Amino acid sequence: MVNSIAQLEADGIVQRYGKHTVVNDVGLRVEQGRIACLLGPSGCGKTTLLRCIAGFEDLAAGEIRLHGAVVSRPGWRLPAEARRIGMVFQDYALFPHLTVDDNVAFGLRGQPAAARGQRVEEMLRLVGLASQARKFPHELSGGQQQRVALARALAPNPALVLLDEPFSNLDVDLRERLSLEVRDILKSCGTTAVLVTHDQREAFAMADEIGVMAEGRIQQWDTAYNLYHRPRNRFVADFIGEGVFVSGAVLNPRQVEVELGVLDSAAAVDCHELGCAQCGKRCRVDVLLRPDDIVHDDASPVLAQVLHKAFRGAEILYTLALPSGRRVLSLVPSHHNHAIGERIGIRLDVDHVVTFRQEPAPPPARS
Structure with a gap:
């Protein structure tokens, strides 16, 4: 029996668009400091499940909890901005008119200027971009832009970071290298994270545990080793490796x-x-x-x-x-x-x- 409170818990999650069920009775649990991944083909429901966790979608059934507190249930959801969740999007979503340091500082509005500046410097050092602080996003490579997006997500010290296909716009070699770098950064901060991807190599490189999804359900929630060597059903056996x-x-x-x-x-x-x-x-x-x-x-x-x-x-x-x-x-x-x-x-x-x-x-x- 598990006694500790997980950073993220989802029980019996159902999400529909009209009569079409996209997420069907999904449950998961992610402990503090762990990196989890939702892995599956296009249309399997993984991004919709991530949006439910983020607070962007209503639930038809089930419950989502962050550190024991309910944040979503049918008929009610805590607004996304009140969940202390950092988001890293597929297209980075950086503000083109703001410099790198201003992008990172965006989520720190309301804090004293000195504290805000110190936190921005700390985050840029963490992602290896301290020398790029005054540049604009268009002056950076794709990998650098992705690290800026990660620094911006981490700056407010979120309870959870969600990464939606964060490396899909990068070439294969950079994708593999950056996924390892991002894992190291998240681990050094002790940050709990959930990654969504269709790329097995990204999932294997980054995640402590992986949920393979198909047709709106998690087919198996396990380590990469067990998914490869001990698949629970034919879909997992065929999809992995x-x-x-x-x-x-x-x-x-x-x-x-x-x-x-x-x-x-x-x-x-x-x-x-x-x-x-x-x-x-x-x-x-x-x-x-x-x-x-x-x-x-x-x-x-x-x-x-x-x-x-x-x-x-x-x-x-x-x-x-x-x-x-x-x-x-x-x-x-x-x-x-x-x-x-x-x-x-x-x-x-x-x-x-x-x-x-x-x-x-x-x-x-x-x-």
């Missing part, structure tokens, strides 16, 4: 046989409504194989044909055809540079056996 499903036969509650061999599972394999032990036959399951589960091994008697290769610097992602014709992926050190059509030795090296009940084939269409 790369991998393919291959057919397997359950030999017993702890073993599954696939084309490449027998897999030993630490957890009982669930292939039947009553559990595998009640199945009474070699029931079929779909087994998730990640690229790191298929190891290139010249000594292996099992050969697979190279169908496609994607060079990734230190590694090459191979698409391979097994003897049956089924395709798998294998991540191989790039000094093993094989040609399309070549046959290479492979073997299984699976630490986490992930299986799902095999979905029945759709009935044939009537002529």
Whole structure:
């Protein structure tokens, strides 16, 4: 039982636009100083949920609390400006006519000038932009503008910072580097934060815990490691990372046989409504194989044909055809540079056996 008060709690959140339900019975909890992420494809409800937390949207059902105090419920919500929440938007939302230091000072209106100036200097040092204080936003790079937006959000010492797709306007290399920098900044301040993104690399780089969303619901709230190695359902397994499903036969509650061999599972394999032990036959399951589960091994008697290769610097992602014709992926050190059509030795090296009940084939269409 959890006794501490979370910085952010949401219970049974429902939000609708007319008859269309966008967020459907969502609950989450974020402890003080933790960075959480809402991750999912476009249209899954993650940005709408963030707007509910910010105080921009009414709730159809449920309750949102900040440090134990209710800030949203059906029929009432505390105004956004009264929630002590800092926002970092996708387009930065900096004031073009204000200098960097004036942008950062915007949320500090009403404070004595000396205290305001000291806080602005502190925030600009924190984000590494002390030398850019008198410049205007258009004179900065995209990454610098994003750090100004973060400094402005942090300046009033908010209880919570919300980041809505904050790196989507940046190139891939800068996005990855800046996400690590922003995490370090938030952690150094002890700030609680919620990030919204569709980019797994951003989520993995920044977040302590991640909620994968689909169709308005959180499918799994977990660490990046568990989302990758212990996905709760097919959507999470398919959405997170790369991998393919291959057919397997359950030999017993702890073993599954696939084309490449027998897999030993630490957890009982669930292939039947009553559990595998009640199945009474070699029931079929779909087994998730990640690229790191298929190891290139010249000594292996099992050969697979190279169908496609994607060079990734230190590694090459191979698409391979097994003897049956089924395709798998294998991540191989790039000094093993094989040609399309070549046959290479492979073997299984699976630490986490992930299986799902095999979905029945759709009935044939009537002529």
